[in-house]
Amino acid sequence: MPFSLQLPSEYGYVLTVASASFFVNTYHFVLSARARTGSGLKYPIPYATEEQAAKDPKAFKFNCAQRAHGNFVENVTPFLGALLIAGLRFPTASAACGAAWVLGRVWYAAGYTARGPAGRRGGFTISAFSDLALKVMAMWTGVQMVLESA
Template sequence: MSGYSTIVVPQGISYVAAAIFSNVCLLTWQSYKAGFARKAARIPYPQLYAEKAEAQASKEAHRFNCAQRAHQNTLEQLPIVLISTILVGLKRPILAASLCGAWSFARVLYTIGYATGDPERRNTSGGALFYLAQLGLLFSAAYTTVEYLVAGL
């Protein structure tokens, strides 16, 4: 018997790949959205956000901060979502793809709401959905990991 293991890729893994790729599209769109808001607010690089005084004096600067924060928050959450999607996707690809796709779609709604300049609109525009999808991925990944451990994989 050889010391090599075989990795079996489940049917439906292409859905997982598509859902993960949706995050590439999401981040690209958010990046452009924040970039256009930066230009409108005239916030120079490398300044990450408009200063408090700038944001209070200019609606465009405040909107830039909101768009930038939506993008940054997505980047903060992304490792959790990607790792969970991959773990779940190896055993339950349709579930993983559905939850990751819902998360990406909800992040679009979240960003649209947040970028209005009213931070409260981030919660009414997809905030609850992306948290539900992320928690679904997190709990599914934990369950799947326990299954792998019990099976001795």
């Protein structure tokens, strides 16, 4: 059965937010690179050892920056998928939730890198709730499309 898809006129907001998330990755790269330089750890070492991090606050900060970046990489693909799918039916709400996610992830990165694991909580909370909303909207978009085609 043929299927046509029309993008809502507000879908540009969704694409703008999706594009903004690319710069969050760059921000993580900068934080990790600065922390690596400060710690003196050379490539290809991905993390300071537990002993190094316990003795050297700069090595600990590098580990926090690396982990924050790793967490972003783990979460950006599902975020983008949910954002792009949900935006088909709910472009403005999706863009708003997506913008909250992006801002939450910046806060998460800055907090985790500067203050360690406790510094990530505020950004995590914002990004987690907005991510959940996007996933619910994405699922509902799929359900609506299935019901319309039946």
